[in-house]
Every structure is written in C-alpha cells, then in structure tokens.
Amino acid sequence: NPYNAENFVEQDIVQNIYNTEKLIQRVEIEKLYSDLDLEAGAEDRKVKNLNDEKCIYRVPDALRKSNEAIYTPQEVSIGPIHHYKKKLQPMKAEKGRYLREFRSRVVGKTKEQQMNFMVKIWNTIKEDEEKIRRCYEDGAHEVVEKNQFVEMVLFDAVFILEYLLRNKDIEKYEDDSLLRRKGARFRIRRDFLLLENQLPFFILEKLYYHLLQDSEGNYTSFRDLASEYLTRYNERTYKPSDNKEILHFTDLVRSSLSVKHPDSRIDEPIGKFYSATKLHEAAINFKELRNECLLDVRFSSTKGELRMPRLLIDVNTEHLFGNVIALEQCHYRGEEYICHYIKLLDTLVAKPKDVDLLIKNKIIDTDRDGASVKNLIDKLSAETSEEYSIYYNLYKQLDQHYRDSWLKNSAYFREVYFGNLWRSTATVSAAVLLLFTFVQTICAVVALR
Template identity: 45%
Template sequence: MGEIRSPYFSLGQYSPYFSHGGEDYHGDDAEIHPPYSSAGDYHGDNAEIHQTYSSAGDYVEIHPPYSSAGDYLGDNAEIHSPYSSAADYLADNTGIHSEALFHQDIYGNSCNAQQFVKHGKITRLVRVALKSEQESDVCIYRVDGALRKSNEAMYSPQLISIGPIHYGKKNLRFMERKKSEYYKQFWKDRVSKEGEYWKGAEDKFWNALEEHEYKIRQCYEDGSHEIKSSERFLDLILYDAVFIFELFLKYREGREKYINDSLLKEPGLRLVIRRDLILFENQLPFFILEKLYQLLPENIKGKNTEFITLACSYFKPHLPSNFSPAATMPLHFTDLVRSLLSYTRNSKSVGPIISFHNATKLRHAGVKFKVPLEHDCLLDVDFGNSGKEFHIPQLEIDGNTERLFRNLMAMEQRIYPGKEYICHYINLLRILVVEPKDAKLLMENKIVNYNDQVAVRDLIYRLASDTIDSHSCYHNIFSAVDVYCKSFWAKNRAYFEEELFGNFWKGVGTVSAVIFLVLSLVQTTCAVLGLR
C-alpha cells in the first residue's frame, strides 16, 4: 500500500545472440561480403557487415540486432498509451544501420602491432598497446550487494545502457538501434553541415578516445566490466557519447525539432531515458564527454560552449533546485545531479545528532513548518525566526523519487565519505516522519507534495534504512530544536493550544465548554442569591 513505484517503460526481453556462424539468424535482403561466398555462409537481416581480418585465423564476434521488435517483451513494467505493448511502440519506425550498430571483437595475430577495423565509412587505426597515463580515481562503481539486494531494479537501467557495466544486457539491446540511428544523424545530418569540418571529424573523436583509453578505464571499478578488446571498448564509449550529444542537442532545440523523433516524441520514453542517465552504474566519465564536445564546431555548440551547460539544460528543469553546478568538473551525470541538489559551494560541518523530535511533537511545541520563499537547493533546511519555524524546501514525490535518491546515496557512500549530504537529508526526514500523521503534517504544510501519507512514511523509511547515521550536517539544527523543545513555556503553551484549539472542532468544543462553565457559575450564583 505504501510503496511508490516508478511508471517504467516495458523492460525488454530479446532473443539471445545467434551463433558465430550466423546459422540461427536469418533474414532477407542481406548483402554478403567476403570472406563469405554465399548467403548460406552468413545470414543477416538488412545488414551490411564490413570486416577486416589481420589473418585468416582471426575470430570475429558479432552482436546482431534482434529479428523483430516483438522479441522485446515487458517485464515488471507499465506500458503507457497510445501503445498497448512495448512491441507496438518499438516497431519498424527506426532503420537498422548495421555498419554502425554491430560491434566486433577482433582478435588478430599477437605479433601484429596494429589492426584496422572498419566503422561506417572511416577506417580507424586501433592501437593494441595502451598509452601510459596518470592513473585517475575510480568514480563509477557497481552498487554493493547489500544495497542492490534491497531492490535491484532501482540501480539497473530499464531502457538504455551507458558505459560498459550494463553493456550487452538482453533487455537493453533494442536501444543499440537508436544509438546507431542517432550516430548517423549526428555525423551526417548535423556535423556534415559544417562543410570541411566533416572530413575526418569522426577520426578526431576516435583519436581522443584512444589517447585517453587508460584514464577512461581507470574510472571504472576493477572487475566492473569485462570488455578486454581495446577496439570494442572504445567503440561503445564512442556510440554512447554521440548518442548523449545528439539527445541533449535535440532536447535543447525544443519540441518542434523532435516532435517527429520516434524516441523523443513520447513523454514516457523521454522520462525513462532521463532516469537511466542518472543511475550510478550507468555512466561515462564526464571528462571524456567534455573533451569530445570541445572538438565540435562552435555553430553546433551554440550558446552552450561548455558541455556542462548543455547537460544542465537537460537535467536541471526536472530537479527541485535553483543551484548551479559546482565549479569543479563533475565526475559523471550522477555527480552532476548531486551538485544541483546539494551543497556545492560551501561544505557543511558534520557533527553528532544529540536529540530526536518528530514532526508531531515539534508541532505540539509550537514549531511551524514552512516552505522557504527563497532557497538555493533541496537540502537548504533552516530553523529560525526565534526558534519557531522550521524551513524545509518542498520535496516533490513521483515515480522516480526513490530511484533517484537511492543512486545518489549509493554514490555518496562510495565517493564522498564525511560529505554524504543527500544521506543526511533523508535521515532528517526519517527523524521528522515516524508515523503517517507526521507525514500528513508535512503534506499539509506543503513540505512534501504527495497525496498518500502512509506511502510517504514508507518511502522515507525504505530510503533511510540504508543510511542511518548518528552524524549529520544538520546537527546544529537538531541542537537548536532540542533547546527550544526543552523550554518550559514553549512546551506548556504549545500543548495547551494543540489540545484545546488544535482544529476547528476542538476550538468549538473548548469555547462551548467555557461558555457552559460560565453559565453554570452564573446560574449557581443566582440560585444562591435567590435563596437569601
């Protein structure tokens, strides 16, 4: 009853990879290239495969698209109208550009110093040896077992994989087609309009990725991915980066620009993609996105000359915050969202929590809960006005709230020990909301925007179960509240007001009782005087 669930788009289930020889994957209209001598040697589906072998013994692993959108079946998901199923939506409105979609793993002769792999229409040089660079800190982790066990779906992408951790999962493979389509649109429909810049532009991206491959890999926790092939690893980073650029640029251009886009015209899909891009495990290092973005012509970047401003224009309108991102470059999108919601300019001191008072008890002590007229971020909580008003920015609860906060909290616990400000905020709510009536009190005062007090209480408890801590950046507020509640006058006057005039009917009853008592006294006095 109390669980708040996200209206996820359908989780897809596809048929598994076909065999290496292609015998399980059949299609028509396939163009066969050497080394296959006939269609019987290789079966494709509207696909043109370009391969280059360094020797006859090379092994090629081909990841095909699925034969039909009907293989994409829903799992624990709600399908939004106008489509009755995921198969109805994920239909044939997108073409399969196989030369860009298929990722090949080519293992050549170990003595070869170089290999050439064809991508689209540009042949790129793949270096076997990694450049030695200064090791960068790990910033993208798998969520540990305890947190994941509580609700794995909260940490796993529902529609699109970004980066290597979730790459290749069956329920996410359909979006590889959209990545291929966006890849083509980005280079041929957007960048090519810049004239001469188009020539070799794709190679510039690839060379930048090669140069920073070691640093990119070092951003991922050891063992978080198993893609050993240099070419395949950089290929997926390239496609994911270009997809993000094209997505953000389309979003910046507005509804009139993407109303015919099969991916963006549906609000439900836009929402699921944005949710997936915030997940802690589903990230690309921000530094490489920034470096690739800087290679684009100025006309494409427009007013968003820095990638961080383009990213903020995509995420910020959907976050309850007026904060600008931190001056330092974020680690990835999860970190960027945290910087938009949390304290980024001034670090908050963290101290022990001395006392606990729930919202109802504070109300009995005369404390009023109010949404501040001005606040910088969601965590900008204050206890002021002579100790009578608790100022807490409004929290909008929707289907993505639990997922968002779980990922932010998981990231903080791995990357920001001692500065887990999102965790402290959730712990503050846990202290204030002990029973549904506490949630109701916050809802009545617009602190929480939702319509189910039990669901709000349960949501807060689920989130707080992973972050209970005796220290908080709100320790000064807890101390000030405790001092106020210990005041004799505050406690007694507030109790009197709450018990006798807490609501309209209590007030009517109290006034009626007082009038009845006065009339009774008058009547008694008159009776006594009459006897004389």
C-alpha cells in the same frame, strides 16, 4: 607494421559509420581487433593503480537487494557495466542512427569533412581510453579489448550528446521515434541518472567541444546542456560552480541538490530529536523556504520557525535518491550530504500524521498518502547509517527550543493522556471517576456535620 594495421582498422570503423548496421554487427572486424594491442593494454592496466580516479561504481549488494530496479537500466546502456545486457541490445540501432545524425552537424557536411570530424572523435577517445577505464571501479573489465572499448564509448557518448541536443530543441525533432514516445523519454532520463550507467563527464565535454569547433549553430556549454536536461529531478535550477569538478550525470545531480548546505560536521552523535508533530506541539511552525537549495534547512528560535525547501515526492524520488545515496556511500565518505538530509526527513516523519503536517505546510509536495510517503522515507533512510550530521547544530537548536518551550508540558500531557481514542477515553473516565469520588467525599463530610 602494427601501427599501420591498427590505423587501418580505425579508418575502417570510421568508414563504416555510413553503414551503421554493418558497424554494429561486424563480426569479422571484431576478430581482427582481438589481435591488436591486447597484450600491451593489459600490461598497462596491471601497472597503473590510480584508485583516486574511480568515480563510477557497482551499487553495493546491501543497497541493491532493497530494490534492484532503481539501479538497473530499462531502456539504454551507457558504459561497460550493462553493455552486454540482452534486453538493451535493441537500442544499438538507435545509437547508430544518432551517430549518423551527429556527424551531419559538421560544417559543410561533405563526406571528407564528416570523416575528418569522426576521426578526431575516435582519436580523442582512444587517447583517453586508459583514463576512462580508471574511472570505473573494476577497470571496466566487461569490455577488455581496446578498440571495442573505444567504439563503445564513441557510440554511447555520441548518443548522449545528440539526445540532449534534440531534447533542447524538441519541437524540431518531433518525428524522432525516441522523443515521440513519452515512455521511452521517461526511461532514458532515468537511465541517464543511474550510478552504474555512466560515462565520465570529462570525455563528454571533450567531444562536445569538438562539435562546437566544427559545427554551425548556437550551442550552449555542455555543463549547461546537461544541467538543463536533468533539472526535472530538481525543482530549483541551481547549477554547481563552473570550478566544481563534475564526475558524471549522477554526480551532477548530487552537486545541484547540495550547492548550499550547512558546513558544520561535529563528530558527536546527533542525540535526541523530535517528530514534526511534536515540534509543532512545542510551538515550532513549519514554513516553506522558497527558491533555495534542497539541503538549506534553517531554524529561527526567535520566530519559532523551521524553514525547509519544498520536496517533491513522485515516481522518480526513490530512483533519484537511491542512486545518489549509493554514490555518496561509495565515493563521498565524510561528505554524505544527501544521506544526512534523508536522515533529517526520517527523524521528522515518525508517523503518517507527520507527513500530513508537512504536506499541509507545503514542505512535502506529493499526491501520495502519509503512510506511502513514510514508507518511502523509511526505505531510503534504511540505506544510510549516519550517526553524525551536517545538521548537528540544527538538531541541538531544536532540542533546546523544545525543552525550553512553555508548551512542553502541555504537549507532553496531550501525548501521554490523549494520544489516541482509547487513551483519551481512559483519561476522561478516570477524571470523571475522580470527580465523583471527590463529590461523594464532600457530601459525606457535610452529612457528618
């Protein structure tokens, strides 16, 4: 009876949770798996073509070639795309350890209670196996066999849940080898954000809900737990609405960064724009907009102020924006809010001196020099190709203010005639020569009289 045989294999997997090393290696059981439901599962995947559920993508080559490291996990694989990467295999033992610790959270902690809990976790993933696969751009073909896929999701999902719970109560788990090593914590946090290194958010929420039902203690919602963990990537603790569907961790960060943004998107090219220093020369001052969403940029023509939330630029910045940009280009066509923001930065930062001005006015917070920041913004902007923008009205307002400013001519004069040392020297020399010529002419006229 195939059903009974499959059920036997599932029970065997759960039993072996108590022997993690055997569960991880278990060559003989994997051979048995290969004969179960493979044909039926393959037929199901051929019939279903629900592209609307895709949300986890391979980063396009055009983006990846610029800096492959920011899209590739360094410490832990999550999901099928990097599942078999050799350098990530040592983390399997840690996933097994976390699986044992996770089941110990069950009320009563008897073997039977823990067994029933893990069976529930297994069956939940199994029931949603096809739905989970459809979240991946290519159907997650790296892990074809059904039970191997379910097992992979179980280990990765439980690792995420247990790791986030331990981070929330880190003092209690100070002896945990993963939490004790700052380098590992840093790399895991970054790996959790990678577009290619994701599990669908819905399955994590389901499994976490089972934990809330069957365990003791005070647990926050999974959305809150995940948001709190990822706030290091976003100074402001904005949380997307509970009604907003979250696809995965990369999407959660994007949603947090873009909770508030301009609504207008006019299908006209954004036209001319000016750098930060040129705007400043035209009597436009830069002011930090405190406690607001990063994309919430405002201009007051009456005050002549361009107000922007502070942007932190550090070792995480390229990694953060690179993966969010990749997600937008793959999934959010017509809603590339982060791409539009990067383009806005790119127009403001034409030269290193523009960066210095923004740093001075607390728009950019960084310990890097102006040239380094400009280079980073140039790299990120090169990955976007937006002619249109949610900041269209802002561009138009600034352009109008610049052209109407009574300082425009003096700003233009300074730029043209005193833009650098050689130009300034030439301008002064020409002015002195003209003055001497004028005096000489006056003297000649007086002498004639």
